Amino acid sequence: MKRIIVLLVLLLQFPAQSQSYSSNLRRVSREIDKIMAITSDIIDGTMTYEKYRKIQPFFEEQSKTWRKSQRSLDRLDEAPEAELIAVVDENIGGLIEITQENLKYWFQEDPRSNYGHKYVDEAGNYLNAVLTAMDAYAVKYDVNTRTSDELERFQTQMELFIYTKEMKRGANEVDSLVGYLQSEVGSTDIDELYKAQKGLVKALSKELRGYGEERFFNGQTELHEAYQKYYIELLELASADILADLTKMRYDLVEFNSIATSTEASAKKTLSFFDNEMRLLNKREARFVKRNLPKAPKR
Structure with a gap:
């Protein structure tokens, strides 16, 4: 009889515990x-x-x-x-x-x-x-x-x-190399600048190879294409204009033992293009995200 009572108590307690x-x-x-x-x-x-x-x-x-x-x-x-x-x-x-x-x-x-x-x-x-x-x-x-x-x-x-x-993967590596070039332009250690420029081209090339296959978000590739365009433009700049600026700096150092102010200004102007591209990319990303964000539920 006691066992039955105990079982009944346990059975009655179980729903209450579950509810709790x-x-x-x-x-x-x-x-x-x-x-x-x-x-x-x-x-x-x-x-x-x-x-x-x-x-x-x-x-x-x-x-x-x-x-x-x-x-x-x-x-x-x-x-x-x-x-x-x-x-x-x-x-x-x-x-x-x-x-x-x-x-x-x-x-x-x-x-x-x-x-x-x-x-x-x-x-x-x-x-x-x-x-x-x-x-x-x-x-x-x-x-x-x-x-x-x-x-x-x-x-x-x-x-x-x-x-x-x-979409943003690899951008940190590119940004850090760009940052190095921007901070060191005018330096007498041209070999290090060439090394950074070479690293930048390599990083950009790697990212472009990684973007060969389109990446969709709900059928959209707009952001993928924006990043691809961003890397292509930076690669063209890094492999041409930056190289020309660094070559001119090296010539200045060999000939005059100092870097001409005009050459340094030209290099900084070229590198400012990176900042402009990043701002544009951020705007494109923001627009893309804004269109795809879910609506907040009513509170």
């Missing part, structure tokens, strides 16, 4: 959706090189929302939720930190650097770590989950980001 697990996960999901929605707004602005004044309110909103979410999640103090909440705290805390510090500085100081892509990558990693932990909790406690509009938007953003990231 489901309710707790829904609470976590709601709070993560709030953070995800604001982060997606920030990602939109980052990927389209938006003006700082337009994106700045989202920084404050993200931080404020997370503080409120923490108060809500602190109520989940039972052992089954402890591991999940720890993952949420660690990763959302990291997300807030890179937004409030690194990204804010990038928007204010250097919006043409590559940190925007790095931020989206890091933000995606933080949020995906939380989603993975939530999935693990759902499996462990047999909780049914659903896909939210916020999650679908975020996943679409990540697909678009992966495509733009693939």
Whole structure:
């Protein structure tokens, strides 16, 4: 008789526990959706090189929302939720930190650097770590989950980001070599400049070979073609005009033991073309991304 009573008690407790697990996960999901929605707004602005004044309110909103979410999640103090909440705290805390510090500085100081892509990558990693932990909790406690509009938007953003990231591969190597040439033009170490010019041509040639096969995004190749055009134009410049400038510098050094001001000015003017091309490419990328970004769900 006692066994039957114990079994009945256990059977009655099991649905209640399952309901509790489901309710707790829904609470976590709601709070993560709030953070995800604001982060997606920030990602939109980052990927389209938006003006700082337009994106700045989202920084404050993200931080404020997370503080409120923490108060809500602190109520989940039972052992089954402890591991999940720890993952949420660690990763959302990291997300807030890179937004409030690194990204804010990038928007204010250097919006043409590559940190925007790095931020989206890091933000995606933080949020995906939380989603993975939530999935693990759902499996462990047999909780049914659903896909939210916020999650679908975020996943679409990540697909678009992966495509733009693939288009941008190799650009860091090219940019670093261009940066070296720009900073060292006029130097008496012409051999090092020739070495950098040779490395630039090699890097550009490598990227062009990698772009032989078109890469589609939802049937579109516009961004692929923009990068291909970018690399072709830089390759032509690096293999012709830059070489001519460096050759003239070497002649100046041999003949006069110094580099003529006119030659240095010519080389700097030639290299400024790289900056202009990068700005144009950023604009093309921003337009492409803007057309393909998913619409934000109504709040």
